[in-house]
Amino acid sequence: MIRRVLGAALTAAALALAGCGVGPSGVLGGGQAPTGLAPGTPVYFVDDEGGLVVQRRGDRLSTIGQAMKMLLTTTSPGPGLRSYAGTSQVALELPIATSGDVITVGLPIDRADVRREIGLDQLACTALAVHQQSGGSPATRVRLDFLHGPAAGPRHCPVLPQG
Amino acid sequence: MTPVARVTSVLGGLRPRLILAFVAVAVTGAAAAAWASAASAGTALVEETQSRIAGEIERTVTATAPSMPYPPGQAALDRLRTTIGGSALVTYGALRSANGPAVDLVTPALRSATGRTEQLVLQRVESGGRPWLVIGAPVLVTDLSGAQRPSGVEIYAVRDISRVQQQIDALTANASRTSALALPIAVLLALLAARGVLRPVRELRTTARRLGSGDLGARLRPRGTDELAELAETFNETAASLERSVGELARLEADARRFVADVSHELRTPLTTLTAVAEVLEAEVEQMPRDAREPARLAVAETRKLARLVEDLIEVSRFDAGAATLRPEEVEVRAAVHDCLRARGWLGEVELDAPAELGALLDRRRLDVITANLVGNALRHGAPPVVVRLRGDDERVYLEVIDHGPGLADDVARHVFDRFYKADTARTRSEGSGLGMAITAENVKLHGGTISAGTAEGAGARFAVSLPRWAGEGR
Numbered sequence: 244m245i246r247r248v249l250g251a252a253l254t255a256a257a258l259a260l261a262g263c264g265v266g267p268s269g270v271l272g273g274g275q276a277p278t279g280l281a282p283g284t285p286v287y288f289v290d291d292e293g294g295l296v297v298q299r300r301g302d303r304l305s306t307i308g309q310a311m312k313m314l315l316t317t318t319s320p321g322p323g324l325r326s327y328a329g330t331s332q333v334a335l336e337l338p339i340a341t342s343g344d345v346i347t348v349g350l351p352i353d354r355a356d357v358r359r360e361i362g363l364d365q366l367a368c369t370a371l372a373v374h375q376q377s378g379g380s381p382a383t384r385v386r387l388d389f390l391h392g393p394a395a396g397p398r399h400c401p402v403l404p405q406g
Numbered sequence: 407m408t409p410v411a412r413v414t415s416v417l418g419g420l421r422p423r424l425i426l427a428f429v430a431v432a433v434t435g436a437a438a439a440a441w442a443s444a445a446s447a448g449t450a451l452v453e454e455t456q457s458r459i460a461g462e463i464e465r466t467v468t469a470t471a472p473s474m475p476y477p478p479g480q481a482a483l484d485r486l487r488t489t490i491g492g493s494a495l496v497t498y499g500a501l502r503s504a505n506g507p508a509v510d511l512v513t514p515a516l517r518s519a520t521g522r523t524e525q526l527v528l529q530r531v532e533s534g535g536r537p538w539l540v541i542g543a544p545v546l547v548t549d550l551s552g553a554q555r556p557s558g559v560e561i562y563a564v565r566d567i568s569r570v571q572q573q574i575d576a577l578t579a580n581a582s583r584t585s586a587l588a589l590p591i592a593v594l595l596a597l598l599a600a601r602g603v604l605r606p607v608r609e610l611r612t613t614a615r616r617l618g619s620g621d622l623g624a625r626l627r628p629r630g631t632d633e634l635a636e637l638a639e640t641f642n643e644t645a646a647s648l649e650r651s652v653g654e655l656a657r658l659e660a661d662a663r664r665f666v667a668d669v670s671h672e673l674r675t676p677l678t679t680l681t682a683v684a685e686v687l688e689a690e691v692e693q694m695p696r697d698a699r700e701p702a703r704l705a706v707a708e709t710r711k712l713a714r715l716v717e718d719l720i721e722v723s724r725f726d727a728g729a730a731t732l733r734p735e736e737v738e739v740r741a742a743v744h745d746c747l748r749a750r751g752w753l754g755e756v757e758l759d760a761p762a763e764l765g766a767l768l769d770r771r772r773l774d775v776i777t778a779n780l781v782g783n784a785l786r787h788g789a790p791p792v793v794v795r796l797r798g799d800d801e802r803v804y805l806e807v808i809d810h811g812p813g814l815a816d817d818v819a820r821h822v823f824d825r826f827y828k829a830d831t832a833r834t835r836s837e838g839s840g841l842g843m844a845i846t847a848e849n850v851k852l853h854g855g856t857i858s859a860g861t862a863e864g865a866g867a868r869f870a871v872s873l874p875r876w877a878g879e880g881r
Contacts, residue, residue: 265537265571272528276544279471279472282476285550376550404552
C-alpha cells in the first residue's frame with residue numbers, strides 16, 4: 244500500500260519536473276508578427292467625383308509627420324485630383340503627440356486654409372493610414388490642431404477601417 | 407546471527423517501520439510540493455522570457471519597418487538586421503543578411519513554419535551545452551483595408567537563454583533544500599507518533615510476560631477507545647478467565663491433598679493399635695492351629711504395609727502442604743550412608759564405593775531416606791551387585807546407586823519419580839508403597855539438588871543424585 248502511494252508520488256514529481264526547464268522544444272506560436280512595410284507613403288486626395296483617393300509617394304511607409312508634409316506641400320497632385328487640405332512649405336518636423344487612442348497633429352496652417360470639409364478628411368485619412376499600416380490600432384482617431392482656428396476632431400477616416 | 411540478518415531484524419521492528427513509512431511519506435510529499443512549485447515557477451519563467459524576447463523583436467521591427475523601402479535592397483536588410491542586434495538573419499527572396507555564428511541554429515522546421523504562418527514563431531534549441539531561443543518572424547504588410555499579408559521579408563533572431571536555465575537550477579536546488587529540511591521534522595514527528603502507538607504495545611508485552619511467568623493478576627490499563635484499547639480489554643478478559651480457571655484447579659487440587667492428609671492422619675491412630683495387635687499375633691502364630699498360621703502371617707504383613715503406606719502418605723502430604731523443612735547439620739556423608747546400609751542389614755549385598763571422608767552440611771534424616779529408598783528400590787527391582795558410589799567436589803555431593811539388572815527403558819525413566827508409578831504393569835501389588843521414589847525426589851528438591859534416572863554403561867539402572875554440599879548455608 245505504502246509502496247504504491249510512494250510510487251505514485253514519485254511519478255507525479257518526475258512528471259512535474261519533466262514539464263519545466265529550457266530543454267529543446269518544437270516550433271511554438273509566439274504571438275503577433277511585426278508589420279510596417281509598405282510600397283510608399285499613403286497620401287489622400289480628392290477626385291472629380293469628390294471621393295477620397297490614395298496616392299503612394301516614395302518607396303517606404305515613412306511617418307505620419309512625413310505623410311502630412313507630403314500632403315501639405317503638394318500643389319498639383321496629378322490629373323483629375325485636387326487637394327482641399329491647404330498648402331504650406333513646412334521645413335520643420337510637425338509636432339505629433341499620441342495619448343490613449345487619439346493622435347494629435349499640430350498643423351502649420353490655419354483652420355481657414357482648409358477649404359472644404361473633405362480637406363479635413365484628407366488630413367485625417369493620411370495620418371490614420373500611416374498609423375494603421377505601421378501596426379497601429381484601427382480604433383485610433385486623430386485630432387487636428389491649427390495655428391489659428393478651432394481644432395478638428397478627434398475623428399475617424401471614412402475610407403479606413405474604424406476598428 | 408549474520409550482520410545482514412541483524413540489520414533485517416532491527417529494520418523489521420515496528421518502530422523502524424513506522425518511522426521509515428512516516429519519513430518516506432513526509433519527505434516525498436514535501437519533495438513533490440517543492441518540486442511541483444519549482445517546476446511551475448520554472449515553466450512560468452521560461453514562458454515569460456520567451457514572450458518578452460518575442461515582444462521586443464516585434465516592437466523593434468515594427469518601429470523600424472516604416473523607414474525601410476519596400477521592396478527592400480541589401481542595404482535595407484543589413485540595416486534591419488543591425489537594428490535587431492545579436493545573432494540575426496534577415497531574408498527577402500534571394501537576398502540574405504546574416505550576422506553571428508548562432509544563425510546556424512535556425513532549424514528547417516522553424517524556417518518552413520515562418521514561411522507558412524502570419525504569426526511570430528519560437529523554438530528552443532540546445533547547442534554547445536547552452537539553451538538558445540530562436541525566433542522566426544515574417545514581416546507583414548497591412549493593407550488600407552486592415553488585411554495583413556506576408557511581405558516576403560523574414561527575420562530570424564537567436565538569443566542565449568542560459569540565464570533562465572540558471573534561475574531554474576537555483577529554483578530546483580532550493581526545492582531540494584526545502585525537501586531535505588522536511589527530513590528531521592518528519593523523523594521527530596515519526597518518533598512522537600511511534601511512541602504513542604508503541605507504548606500500549608510495550609505494556610502489552612510486559613504484562614503478557616508477567617502473566618506467562620505466573621503472575622495471574624497482571625492486567626493492562628486500557629486507554630482511549632481505539633483498536634489498541636479494545637485489544638487491551640480483550641487481553642484483560644482472557645487473563646481474568648485464565649486466573650479463574652487456574653484458581654479453580656488449584657482449589658480442587660488443594661482440597662484433594664487436604665483430604666488425603668486428613669484421611670492419613672485419621673488412619674494413623676487405629677493403625678498403630680492394629681500394628682501392635684499384629685505383633686502380638688505374630689508372636690503367637692506358632693501356637694495357632696496349622697491352617698490358621700498362614701492367614702495370620704498374611705494379615706500381619708498387610709497391616710505393616712498399610713502402616714508404611716499411611717506413613718508415606720503423611721510424608722507426601724507434608725511436602726505438598728509446604729510444611730517440610732530442611733534441618734541441615736554437619737554430616738560425614740560416608741559414615742551416614744554406611745550407617746543407613748548397616749541399619750537395614752544391606753551391608754552384605756551392597757558395595758560402597760566412597761572416598762575416606764566427605765563432610766557436608768545436609769539434613770541427616772532426609773539423606774538417610776534418599777539412600778534407603780534408592781538402595782531398597784535397586785535391591786527389589788534390579789539385580790546384584792548393587793553399588794553405591796559417593797563422590798564430592800567443593801560445591802556438590804554426588805550419590806549414585808547402580809544395579810546390574812535390565813536397566814530402565816526411557817519411558818520408565820521419565821515417570822519413575824511419579825506417585826504410585828509401576829514399571830511392571832502386570833505386577834499390581836509391589837512390596838513398596840509406590841511413593842518411595844516420589845518422596846526421594848521431593849527430599850532431593852528440598853535440598854536444592856537434582857535427581858535423574860537412566861541406564862548405566864555395562865550395568866543396569868542408575869540413579870544419580872547431586873546435592874549442594876553446603877545446603878544449609880545462607881538459611
